[in-house]
Amino acid sequence: MLPIVARRLFHLQELALGRPSFRILAELLESERWSPERLRQLRLERLQTMVRSAYDHTPYWRELMKTQGFTPEDIRCLDDLRRFPLLEKNTLRERREEMVWRDEGKRLQLVRTSGSTNEALQFYTSSTREAQINAARMRGHEWVGVRRGEKELYYWGSPVELCKQDRIKRVRDWLINDGLTNGFEVTPERLRKNYGDWLAWGPKCIFGYPSTFVLTVTMAESLGLNLKELRNRGLSVIITTSEMLSDVDRKLIADGFGVPVRDSYGLREAGLIGHECEHGTMHCMDEQIILETIDPETLEPTEGEGELVVTNLVGPAFPVIRYRTGDIVTLSQEPCACGRTLSSIKISGGRAVEFVVTKAGKWVVGYSFIYIARSVPGIVKFQVVQEKLGEIFIRLAVDERFPADGIELVKKKAAQRLGGDDEIHVEIVADIAPARSGKYRPVISKVAEELYKKRSFTD
Numbered sequence: 001m002l003p004i005v006a007r008r009l010f011h012l013q014e015l016a017l018g019r020p021s022f023r024i025l026a027e028l029l030e031s032e033r034w035s036p037e038r039l040r041q042l043r044l045e046r047l048q049t050m051v052r053s054a055y056d057h058t059p060y061w062r063e064l065m066k067t068q069g070f071t072p073e074d075i076r077c078l079d080d081l082r083r084f085p086l087l088e089k090n091t092l093r094e095r096r097e098e099m100v101w102r103d104e105g106k107r108l109q110l111v112r113t114s115g116s117t118n119e120a121l122q123f124y125t126s127s128t129r130e131a132q133i134n135a136a137r138m139r140g141h142e143w144v145g146v147r148r149g150e151k152e153l154y155y156w157g158s159p160v161e162l163c164k165q166d167r168i169k170r171v172r173d174w175l176i177n178d179g180l181t182n183g184f185e186v187t188p189e190r191l192r193k194n195y196g197d198w199l200a201w202g203p204k205c206i207f208g209y210p211s212t213f214v215l216t217v218t219m220a221e222s223l224g225l226n227l228k229e230l231r232n233r234g235l236s237v238i239i240t241t242s243e244m245l246s247d248v249d250r251k252l253i254a255d256g257f258g259v260p261v262r263d264s265y266g267l268r269e270a271g272l273i274g275h276e277c278e279h280g281t282m283h284c285m286d287e288q289i290i291l292e293t294i295d296p297e298t299l300e301p302t303e304g305e306g307e308l309v310v311t312n313l314v315g316p317a318f319p320v321i322r323y324r325t326g327d328i329v330t331l332s333q334e335p336c337a338c339g340r341t342l343s344s345i346k347i348s349g350g351r352a353v354e355f356v357v358t359k360a361g362k363w364v365v366g367y368s369f370i371y372i373a374r375s376v377p378g379i380v381k382f383q384v385v386q387e388k389l390g391e392i393f394i395r396l397a398v399d400e401r402f403p404a405d406g407i408e409l410v411k412k413k414a415a416q417r418l419g420g421d422d423e424i425h426v427e428i429v430a431d432i433a434p435a436r437s438g439k440y441r442p443v444i445s446k447v448a449e450e451l452y453k454k455r456s457f458t459d
């Protein structure tokens with residue numbers, strides 16, 4: 001599809017879904033160069049409007065403000081935000097139904113976070129909020145030279161079986177120049193095929209998880225596939241998301257594909273938080289969010305470095321105010337060579353995702369187990385552990401919604417996903433403790449670690 005036509009079709013799709021994403025994009029491309037004072041004024045106005053509507057339309061926030069002894073009128077400067085207590089994940093989980101404004105915007109939906117780093121979480125979103133996120137994402141891509149309508153390949157996960165809706169989505173994606181390659185289960189055979197498909201389609205940008213790119217580059221090398229060929233077919237940038245991108249991995253991916261790697265950072269429940277510009281600075285979406293840092297032990301505010309706390313200014317259907325993310329970051333106001341006045345963020349706490357390897361030599365991305373955890377109710381946390389080849393343990397922490405045949409269901413779905421005769425054990429545990437680093441690891445595989453060290457990939 002011609003980029004200009006694809007862009008137009010995407011625009012129409014957004015309007016049909018009640019999302020003025022392109023209008024917001026145009027605004028964002030202006031405000032990113034405003035003076036700090038003007039930007040601060042916009043954020044204060046948005047904060048005041050958001051707090052007002054939270055008070056007027058949601059019992060949880062109204063009750064909270066009353067208990068804390070203040071009203072929306074008391075929010076007079078950005079620092080007044082600190083009158084709100086921190087919002088814990090558990091509160092969001094337990095009081096969700098009292099936090100939603102059901103009549104806001106269009107297409108109110110209950111959605112779920114990936115739950116890869118923390119326990120999966122459900123929250124509400126609406127057309128208003130989705131339009132803001134789509135616009136912010138489009139702006140980030142424009143910063144690194146990719147305009148909506150140009151060919152973007154999502155190296156991503158996909159469900160085990162395609163339903164009718166997925167098929168319709170495939171056609172729609174083709175019309176708007178979005179491609180999809182399954183990046184959840186990488187095998188040498190599939191990589192050869194994907195490589196051929198990518199050369200034929202010629203994406204301008206590939207978007208996916210750092211771990212999948214690292215595996216792809218390493219495997220391609222051992223198979224003799226030259227990923228740099230994709231440059232001749234138009235590839236100009238790799239954009240990563242969802243996991244910690246280390247400097248070592250960034251270099252490995254950039255060397256493998258021969259194009260720059262740009263990172264982005266978002267949390268489904270809080271919005272898109274940062275996107276790297278052409279100079280490699282990760283700028284914050286200051287028009288849409290307010291970021292703070294705290295000491296994770298004492299919960300006292302810190303100057304720049306600490307646990308990230310997010311307030312979303314543009315999602316009135318489900319206000320998220322002073323939400324503790326659990327991610328460790330450094331915030332900065334230092335100017336960037338690109339001239340944008342937005343602040344910037346560096347992520348220092350890892351969000352590493354790993355693989356399990358099947359007897360048949362298939363590398364299955366940890367994220368793919370999220371689809372399984374999502375499809376069975378009542379799974380609060382999960383962890384996949386692989387000590388030796390051919391044997392996989394899935395641990396689940398569940399609540400009362402978990403069905404009687406839940407274990408069998410998980411086993412069946414995991415077998416489908418792994419697609420071999422690997423032994424799968426599913427057990428219910430009281431809780432899943434984080435690793436010593438304090439980070440929750442969804443997948444721990446000694447097998448994958450050892451094979452990866454030896455670069456041992458078999459067909």
Ligand SMILES: [Zn+2]
Nearest residue numbers: 277281336338
């Ligand atoms: Zn910049």
